[in-house]
Amino acid sequence: MLDILRRIVQEVSSATDLSDALNVVVARIREAMHTEVCSVYLFDADSKRYVLMATEGLNPEAVGRVSLSSSQGLVGLVGSREEPINVDNAPAHPKFHFLSETGEDPFLSFLGVPIIHHKRLMGVMVVQQRDSRQFDESEEAFLVTMSAQLAGVIAHAEATGNILEMSGHTKERRSTRFNGAPGAPGVGIGTVYVLSPPADLSGVVDREAESADEEVQRFDAALQAARDEVRALAAKLSGELRPEEMALFDVYLSMLDDNALGAEVRTRIRETNNWAQGALRQVVMQYVGHFQLMEDVYLRERATDILDLGTRILAHLQGSDAHAQERDFPADCILVSEELTPAMLGEVPASKLRGLVSVKGSSNSHVAILARAMGVPTVMGVVDVPYTQLHGLELIVDGYRGQIFSSPTDELRQQYQAIYDEEQALQQDLQILRDLPAETRDGYRIPLWVNTGLITDAVRSLDRGAEGVGLYRTEVPFMMKDRFPSENEQQKIYRQQLETFAPAPVTMRTLDIGGDKSLTYFPINEANPFLGWRGIRVTLDHPEIFLVQIRAMIKASEGLNNLRVMLPMISSVNEVDEALHLIYRAHAEVLEEGFDVEMPQVGVMIEIPAAVYQIRELGQRVDFLSVGSNDLTQYLLAVDRNNPRVADLYQAFHPAVLNALKQIADGAHAIGKPVSVCGELAGNPMGAVLLMAMGYDMLSMNATNLPKVKSVIRGVNMAWAKDLMQQVLTLESAPVITATLQLSLEKAGFGRIIGPAR
Known part of the structure; x- marks a missing residue:
């Protein structure tokens, strides 16, 4: 059956339209199952009817003309129950409905299975036979498998309007x-x-070169043409992007450097005597395979960049200019x-x-x-x-x-x-809030900071009225390179961030790799990376990396003194003590070099459940505390937030998460230490109101969300926010808490704020 199924799927895939595909399906299934009838009824959601759209064995003139209501007949029963119906005497079944136009009266055996795509009923597939018998389990399983394959084909036909063309309907196409x-x-x-891409690397074959030198020359010319092409495309975007954002195109050009991709292809041509196209394919696919195996999502995406560059070089090698015509x-x-x-x-x-x-x-x-x-x-x-x-x-x-x-x-x-x-x-209305404080109607003021990674984030954040940086992800510059950036390179990058926001504070998180972030030149391969070697654990094991980074940060702050250093993934006081020792050492070394810099404030991230229960001990060692709500939530709930199978279990408003956040805020204030939140919860207007009521001293978020959060805070009273917090802390279900928050903000007049991004 597996071979038959594979052949049918292949034949259906090559069909020119849905009508052909359905005709192939009913003919091949009837043949494979040795039945006398195979039919497909498609469900029309507008009319709530099943329309016969293809058949082998019934009257062909009935196709497109005969239909059943959604509750009519055995077909309707299959659809309403969304499970197979297998009977040996269909006319005797209480739900049987006779359709004289189809000529189905002689058929006793009936097996119908639903056709479902992404939880949506698309139709019903039916096989029938004159003899009275029940179809066996293998036949039923085969038909269920075919219906699952057909569901995607029908959904695609809906997207293009092919169903309506096939049925002769003239009404408006159904949205898919x-x-x-x-x-x-x-x-x-x-x-x-x-x-479409200008060329296809996967179709290139290996071919022996007549002259390796000539192939190298051909490749060099194509490589230069690809460089020129990328520069031209970047120039087109230069009017839309700030110079800092254009750095992404520098990554492309560095890949096209003579000493990078170019050098490897030339070597491959000379060593294997392969022609330029074949050598290019070998090198590019080797790179692509390497990147695709990486755990880190960001780095895995770099395979796309390599493949794009490879196809552009190939297009020039093949003599086709994808951009010759506008x-x-x-x-x-x-x-x-x-x-x-x-x-x-x-x-x-x-x-x-x-x-x-x-x-x-x-x-x-x-x-x-x-x-x-x-x-x-x-x-x-x-x-x-x-x-x-x-x-x-x-x-x-x-x-x-x-x-x-x-x-x-x-x-x-x-x-x-x-x-x-x-x-x-x-957006126009929120723009007027840019220079106004996030202050409640009864005078409570809470600073709103931003999370950044690229310099462009910083520039855009100032446009939105950010008062500081609660989280600067220092790993981003590390990811953009193919080696560890030097102390001097890091110093220049950090200086840009510090200058952009000066005199406002900038909180730089020390290198946080591991988990879902790794470096190509420093791979971390673990069975369970989120509970493994990541964050502070990596940098304390490599003090040479940690010291260089801290020294670069401190040097970059000279004359500005707006630097704050934050330690990620802290689970014990020993880690804080060890890190502080290295930070004090780095500061002393920088002073000895003649830099006039203050010792920066140092804080820790609360993102591991163990840290929640050590707030007093941790807080007494540092200047501030900051909750990473994303990781704290996933660790409290034991849910990988990047795993689609359990994504619905990642609930930011889970009672356990909210109670932990309240406990952290209370613990920090008990020892007189400021505490903030720099996760996605802070950028959610509903979450921001709760966190403010809990007593958090500052919220840091994505720049895009900042105006919305500010608008809500400026429109409520602190007393109202605290009453809302007390109410939700007594609730036992995340969906109920979310609904309560949503309803409360809508009643307060903020439905417009939370609407589109809900």
Whole structure:
């Protein structure tokens, strides 16, 4: 059966449209199962009816004309129960409904299975036989397997309107939703332009070179052309991005350096006498394979960058210039590709770009980073979308929820247009809050800081009214290089951050690798990385790395003195004592070198449950405490927040999480130490109100969320916030707590703030 199934799937995949695919399915299943009838009924959600769309064995003239209501007949029973129905005397069944137009009266045996795609009923597949018998377990399993395969084909046909064309309907196409991952927030409505890579590396064969020297020359010319192409595409984006953000294109150019990818391909040509295309494929695929095996999501995404560069070099080797002719992008372009890259983004005029959709990739992709900087709504990793068939169709991109809608209905389009208009108006209204303090109506003031990684984050944060940096992720500069950055390189990077915010404080977290973050040149391979060698554990085991970083931070603060150092992943006082010893040593060494710098404030991150119960002991050793709510939540709930199978169990408003946060705040204040939160909870307006009521002294968040949080804080009283906190702390369920917070803020007039990003 497995071989038969494989052949049917292959034949269905090569079908030109849904009608062909359904005809192939019913014919092949009837043949494989040795039955007399195989039929497919598709469910029309608008009319609530099952329409016969393909059959082998019944009257072919009934196709597209015969239908059953959603509760009618055995087909309706299969759909309503969403499970197989297997009977040996169908006419005797109380739910049997005779359809004279189909000519099915002689058939007694009936097996029907539902066709379901992403929890949505698409239709019912049926086999029938004259003899009275029940189909056996293997036959039932085979039909269930085929229905699962067919569900994706039908969903793709819905996305392109193929179902309506096939059935002769003239009404509006039904909107189809596909889920991915949020890449950049916002709503985009426009026309799809599918962009394909200029060449295909996987199809290149090895071929012996007639002259290795000539192949090297050909490769060098293609390499230079690819460099010029990347520079040209970067120049197109330069008007939309700040110079700091353009650094991502420097990463591309460094990969194209003669001493990087170029050197390896030349060596491969000379050593193997392979022609340039073959040598290029070997080197690029070797790199890609290496990156794809990495645990860290951010670094795994670099495989996309390597592959993009390889295909661009190949296009020039093959003599095809992908950009020789200007593409005719629509005025409201939604750019779609199997794997979007920053260079592709540069091909579309910014004035025409309304949204981005990538079948592959994640929110850590370079293109997602640039999309967030440019404010282009983006959805990544939409693996089920039939992207090649979407060209020219209307598409809605929901970058908040990570969803796209093809061929939207008028109602859905109006709904998203309203969200878009509201978001634009809200941003205008929130802009006036930029220079106002986050102060409640009854005079309680709480500073709002930001989390940053790239210098562009810092610049954008100031535009949003940030008062300081609660978390600067120092690992980002380490990830952008192929080696540990030197002390001098680090000093320059840290100086930029400190100068940008001076005199406001900048909290620099020491190198936090391990878990979901690793370096290509310092691999950490563990069975359970989140409970392994990460954060402070790594840097204390490598004091040479830790000391260089601390020295660079302290030197960078000369004349500014706005540096705060924060230690991640602390689980014991011994780790704090050891780290403080090294920090004091680094400060003394810097003073000996002639730098006039103050000893920075030092704090610890509370993100491990053990630290929650040592607040007094830890707080007495440092200047401040900061809760990393993301990690604290995942450790308290034993949920990997990057694992989609348990994502719904990661609940920021879980009672245990909220009670731990209250305990931390109370413990810190008992010893007179300031305490803040720098996780995603602080950037959620509902979470921010709770944290303020608990007594947290400062909140640090993504710059995008800062204006919304400020707006809510300025619109409430502290007494109201404390009453709300007391109420939710008595509740026992995260969904109930979330609903209570949502309802309370909506009643207080903040439905507009929490709406689109809910």
